[in-house]
Amino acid sequence: MFNDDRKLIDRMAPALQRVLIIDPSPAGGRMLADLMRSLTHCQVWLAPSAGKAMELIKGADPQIIFIEHAERGGVDGIEFTRRLRRSEASCRQAPVIMILTQPTAAAVLGARDAGVHEFLRKPFTTGDLLKRLGAVTLRPRDWVEAVTYVGPDRRRFNSGDYKGALKRRSDSRGTPERSRIIQAVKILKSAAGALQTDPAQAMRAMKAQGADLQSVAVKTGDMKLAGAAADFHRYLATVVDARRLDPTEIAFHVAALSAFAPAEEGGRKRVA
Numbered sequence: 001m002f003n004d005d006r007k008l009i010d011r012m013a014p015a016l017q018r019v020l021i022i023d024p025s026p027a028g029g030r031m032l033a034d035l036m037r038s039l040t041h042c043q044v045w046l047a048p049s050a051g052k053a054m055e056l057i058k059g060a061d062p063q064i065i066f067i068e069h070a071e072r073g074g075v076d077g078i079e080f081t082r083r084l085r086r087s088e089a090s091c092r093q094a095p096v097i098m099i100l101t102q103p104t105a106a107a108v109l110g111a112r113d114a115g116v117h118e119f120l121r122k123p124f125t126t127g128d129l130l131k132r133l134g135a136v137t138l139r140p141r142d143w144v145e146a147v148t149y150v151g152p153d154r155r156r157f158n159s160g161d162y163k164g165a166l167k168r169r170s171d172s173r174g175t176p177e178r179s180r181i182i183q184a185v186k187i188l189k190s191a192a193g194a195l196q197t198d199p200a201q202a203m204r205a206m207k208a209q210g211a212d213l214q215s216v217a218v219k220t221g222d223m224k225l226a227g228a229a230a231d232f233h234r235y236l237a238t239v240v241d242a243r244r245l246d247p248t249e250i251a252f253h254v255a256a257l258s259a260f261a262p263a264e265e266g267g268r269k270r271v272a
Helices: 003-015 026-039 050-060 077-085 105-114 126-138 176-192 199-220 223-238 247-258
Strands: 018-022 043-047 064-068 096-100 118-121 143-145 150-152
Touching: 003 126, 018 026, 018 050, 026 043, 026 126, 043 050, 050 064, 050 077, 064 077, 064 126, 077 096, 077 105, 077 150, 096 105, 096 126, 118 126, 143 199, 176 199, 176 247, 199 223, 199 247, 223 247
Parallel strands: 018 043, 018 064, 064 096, 096 118
Antiparallel strands: 143 150
């Protein structure tokens, strides 16, 4: 192994101490487990099915998860990832690397929309594995806690590593804070509409976006936004059961926070 690879592995090692591999093939699981152990001293759990994996994560709390895409042997990588992201597990935000034999467009898009971080095509080399590990440990992406989607930001260039041209007309004048407010408000509106169908995820999404808006308010010095976000947070903190959220109260807070969203491309500008 080259010195550069060793340095890279040493940087990633703290995030690779607990590894979960979900593979219906014992031989395939052991091969990847041995490879991970050869890269860094880590504890590895092997699960032959998604059901067994969900049991293991309660005690293992893996930092990274590998799962086969194939819908066989009790393993459905897309469904497992979607279930994990919407669970109460402490590792629900852990990077998921999906292993595919035939990475069709449908499989990749389905996995991405379920919350998968990266893909690894079989057969793969150690170099291929290192690239994927580096992507999820050294270049983390923002986490999106919405209603229809829970997982890493699907726009990879948002991480700050994107070096290509800015193609949207709004890119030249947009700011990260502006984009965060727009996205938070969109998610809040979606969450408010899902109070009856998915109250648990709706509440989790609202808490996450409320916290993000508070962070933006602090960064920009917007005390009015900070106050509105704090009021929303205080209300949510009083509700223990998501099914008891008051739609009228939620609508009031969402409307108050929506007033801080700047107009999007093609929309009317707000008058200060």
